Amino acid sequence: NGKIKSSPAVVNGKVYIGPDDGYVYCLNAYDGSLIWKKSAGGFIQPHFASLVTKRSSPTVVNDRLYVGSLDSNIYCLNADNGNTIWKYKTEGCITSSPAVFDGAVYIVSQEPDLGALYKLDATSGNLVWKRTLPYYIPLGGGTDMHASPSVGDGMVFTASNTEAYYGINAATGDIEWTYRDEAAKEFIVCSPIYGNGKVFLIDKFSIVCVASRNGQTLWSSYIxxxxxxxxxxxxGKLYVVTDQRSVFVLDATNGETLDRFVTSSNSWSAPSLYGGRLYVGNNDWNVYCLADPTL
Structure with missing residues (x-):
């Protein structure tokens, strides 16, 4: 009963999705039948946060579902029946998706006067720490904190709308390094991606690879x-979708282009991989399934 602006999670034969009607749905992955639905804040009247195109996507770990809401709460639900296990109220709307790692939940809240990264205990929902992030207030209010965190090497990686990415100590919440590009303001809706000791960032028209521990630039590939x-x-590969109809395959060790495929329209869908195939949603109303010729 609403537009779907988040990505589904598929676990153990179930599909979890959160459309704009304020509910989380659990569907049978094989026939699409409804298993349960649960209100996660209900419908939120349009304002600065609900006008954006992004929504928090659910994350399922150990039979628990974690998702953020425009009502400022992060919800932990029983993945089998949808019952609420706990919820934690932040100080602003949540459009980023939670990262769950090593017994902790990390999520970004776009609060009225600041941006904030929260670390919560995944079992109890108790606050471990909160790190405020630099910000600027765009036209209409809010901080547009849409990038979702990722975790690796004892660090949490996230971004703010001040043209910056951050490497944050996962134990203490201290900022260890900052990568900044003053030209990339409107592009910081993209989330940093961690892989094998490296963090991959969107830097306007380029992909930048930095070291996870210190943020040192390892390579930059101009797309x-x-x-x-x-x-x-x-x-060891990066799969990159552009707004000019391209899907690139890059070597993650040096940023070299290994392959490129052109679709009939642009895409705002992050690519997914399964069984040696790449799946990409497209604005031509199609889902593309591509075989990676580099495999």
Whole structure:
């Protein structure tokens, strides 16, 4: 009963999705039948946060579903029946998706006067720490904190709308390093992606690879097309979708282009990989299934 602006999670034969009607749905992955639905804040009247195109996508770990809401809460639900296990109220709307790692939940809240990264205990929902992030207030209010965190090497990686990405100590919440590009303001809707000791960032028309521990630039690959979607990483390769109808395969060790495919329209869908095939949603109303010729 609403537009779907989040990505589904598929676990153990179930599909979990959160459309704009304020509910989380659990569907049978094989026939689409409804297993349960649960209100996660209900419908939120349009305002600065609900006008954006992005929504929090559910994350399922150990039979628990974690998702953020425009009502400022992060919800932890029983993945089998949808019952609420706990919820934690932040100080602003949540459009980013939670990262769950090593017993903790990390999520970004776009609060009225600041941006904030929260670390919560995944079992109890108790606050471990909160890190405020630099911000600027765009026209209409809010901080447009849409990038979702990723975790690796004892660090949490996230972004703010001050043209910056951050490497944050996962234990203490301290900012260890900052990568900044003053030209990339509108492109920081993309989430940093961690893989094998590296973090991959969208830097306007380029993909930049930095070291996870210190943020040192390892390589930069100029794509030459607008990048609004986070890349996907698997098996030493990056899969990149552009706003000019291209799908690139890059070597994650040096950024070299291995292959390129052109679709009939642009895409704002992050690519997914399964069984040696790449799946990409497209604005031509199609889902593309591509075989990776580099495999």
């Amino acid at each position: 030459g097309e607008e990048l609004y979607v986070s890349p996907s990483y698997a098996d």
